[in-house]
Amino acid sequence: MRNTYNDGRPLIMHIDLNSCFATVEQQARPMLRGRPVAIVNRRTEHTMIVTASYEAKALGVGLGMSVKEARRLVPELVALESDPAKYRYVYHKMMDIMRSYSAHVTMKSIDEGVIDFHQTSQDVRDRPLEDIGREIKQRLRDEIGVAMRCNVGIATNRFLAKTAASLHKPDGLDVMTHDNLRDVMSTLELRDLTGIAKHNEARLNSVGIYTPLEFLDADVSTLQDVVFKSIVGEQWHQRLRGWEVDDRPHPLKTAGRQYVLESKILSREEILQRLHNLCESVGAKVRSQGKVARGVFVYAKSRDRRYWHARRMASAPFFSDQAIYAQACQLFEKAPQAIKEIGVTCYELSDDSDDQLSLFGDQLAQEKHTASTIDEINSRYGDRTIHSADTLGTGIYVKQKIPFGSTRYL
């Protein structure tokens, strides 16, 4: 553990597209530039806003607000349904640009990624990273479109690079080093730091830490033994000083999907059809990562804002849509009435290996063959080319949207 600030050359660059989906729409539709735009997942007045353009944000429109609420504030707000294919294209273009500088690129989500310049070619390393940052901004404009803007942050570790990227939105470029670390921290609030939300802020407040500077000055034993009560405290101590503690893979542990029902008057059977559709989608996600699952978790939110959930661990791993749905369906028998939202998640995922002999080997092999053939056909001819007859007609409602957290399925 190091007590000093990391005074090495900053070689981590964080790139963050500004209000990504709204910016992409403004790029695609020139008539929307300069106007307040909101992206939603469904064409209704009650749907939540997923992304708002800077113009909309400046007028008070926030994420999670319903379109109806937002229109009260900004009557001229243009609400557009999200267009995942467009965002995926921009994501891949952005990734191609980043990968042209280093093989060590990690996409953190659909609109942000990190370039690690530690092991890149000498030619690239010899250049000032600020120049490369400016070049990437220009390339985004040249290769995607003139309205594209991004924030660039450069630092010695991923955490500070992300912090730097959030300093001057939109279109900023900032470098954080051991020289300006304290100055920058003095301008921020605890909640500005990635990873510090309500609960962590309360934990820090409980020991008299109210600012990032006080957080930075806290000794490791306070953070480890009193505030976080685990190794997390030491990690924060290192992270804040510019030492890398976040460069580690995050193995896939769960895969799930949820859906807000399109109508209040769906029958139980119709809700189960939608649950089945979600199970097919979750099954495809699990198999696409070469995984099998051991557990299924289902939840439902009712219209009176109550939350119900149930889970079950199976004795043997499973992977097929039928197996997932059979368990989810059984669990769902105890779900409440007047449901507004449903979700299903597979957990305890592990690598799909044939090593373990099973009494039902032949049956499993057959099931696996069927599932992989269906996945192959769906991948070649389009999603849901083959699906259960039970889910026929649900596809127009339960549409695939953008996965915000993970980039695994892009």
Next chain:
Amino acid sequence: MNDEILLNERVQVIAVFGEGLNPCRPLKFRRPNGREVEITEIGLRHPSTKGKRTVHMFDVTDGGADYRLEFDSERLTWHLTMEADHYE
């Protein structure tokens, strides 16, 4: 939500196939009603799939409205699939 109209009109297009990052550039299209639209800017071009066919989506404008043109790379056909004209 807004004045977006979804269409499926087969259109005639004049396009240039040249060099650079965006080698295909539609310049002008004629709608079935005879109306001609001069494209002043291509906002974004992205590929998508319809089954196994690759379709190129061109989001374009003539300065007064936004349009989406779809070029089917297998059938070599152009369709106008969206017009948004405008949002007030």
